[in-house]
Amino acid sequence: MSLEVSQVTKIYGSQKALDQISFSAKPGRILGFLGPNGAGKSTTMKIICGYLPADSGAVTVLGMDALSHPKKVSPKIGYLPEHNPLYLDMYVGEFLEFAGGMYGLRGRELRNRVEEMLDKTGLRPEQHKKISQLSKGYRQRVGLAKALIHDPDVVILDEPTTGLDPNQLVEIRALIREIAVNRTVILSTHIMQEVEAICQDVVIISQGKIKISDTLASLKSGAVQAELTLETEEELDLTWFEALGAVSFGAKGKREIRIQTTTPAETRKEIMKVIQMKALNLNSLNQQSKGLEQIFREITQGN
Structure with missing residues (x-):
């Protein structure tokens, strides 16, 4: 594993923002980091990046102790925060040169990395514009280019697709998949479709505690995959269907x-067998598939 978070706790006054959370991430796979607002996602990412200290626990990045040596570990990480901090009066190309210089890139190496990022993030046509002139979607691209400029081993992206139109969304998804081939990527988002589209692993955090840490495939296959809704003209008895699984009355009563x-x-x-046996008049039988969004709501319900 290139990233290990173990029993990390963070307390603000009387509030426990993180309560002994543990999870891991590895190269070649994209980890979706999910949770309601205030669940502790941003706090976790800032601790991994060395921007915040933890009160207890351990964070290991590429075998290094990130809590004891944040300045040593931080250059190994590329971080795109949710509120993308940019210097609006700088030109796009100028800003990327500045960002690369902050990581110690110089001369030809710096120029090559800037050129590569302009192409990969689709910023080539905008390189001579001031960042203040860019749309929100293109500003997100600048932030992503900044996070990748120093070729980090671990990339943490907080809501990276905010403000992108459908075409830009496809391009950025492809870029995230590309950078994850030989890197560890953590993607924090509120958009469940993003996780289902590009992530292989999922961590769900709520009220400062890890609720789920599993592969996406395992999470979906182990959950109930569908809900059938049956409506008849007659009143129904739940005991007629209890052998079929979890049964409850719907919005139209019995x-x-x-x-x-x-x-x-x-x-x-099996439902149709019951219908025939009880001589019921069927109004409708509908099926609704259960996706990650519903699983998420159930896990974090009431939080």
Whole structure:
């Protein structure tokens, strides 16, 4: 693992922002870091990057102690914060040269990295514009280029696709996949479609505690994949369907039931057997698939 967070706790006054959180990330995979507002995502990322100290626990980046030696570890990390800090009066190319210089890049190496970032992030046509003249989407690209300018081993992106139009979104997703081939990438976002589109691993944090740390495939396959909603003209008895899984009455009272299932096709067949056996008049039988967004809501419900 190139990144290990172990039993990290952070307390602000009487509030425990992080409560002994642990997770890991490795190269070649994109980790989606999810949680409601105030869950502790930004605090976690700032601790990993060395911007905040932890009260207890350990963070290891590329085998180095990030809490004891933040100045040594920080250059190994590229960080795009949610509120993208940019110097608006600087030109795009000028700003990237400045950012690279802050990481010790000089001469031809610096020029080559700036040219590479202009091409990779699609900023080439905008390089002679002031950042203040750019749209929000292009400012996000500048922030992403800044995070990558020094060729870091670990990349942490906080809401990187905010403000992008659909075409830009496809391009930035492709770039994130490209940089993750030989790097460790953590993607924090509120957009569940982003996680499902490009992430392989998922960490869900709520109220300062890790609720889930798993692969996306395992999380989705282990969860209920669909909810069937049955409506009839007659009142229904839950006991008729209890062998089919989790059953509850729906919005229309006893004439509607909801059945959660991992095998919707088989469950529909069994429901129709009950309909025939009880001589019920069927109004509707609808299926709604269960995605990451619903899983997220259930895990963080009430937080």
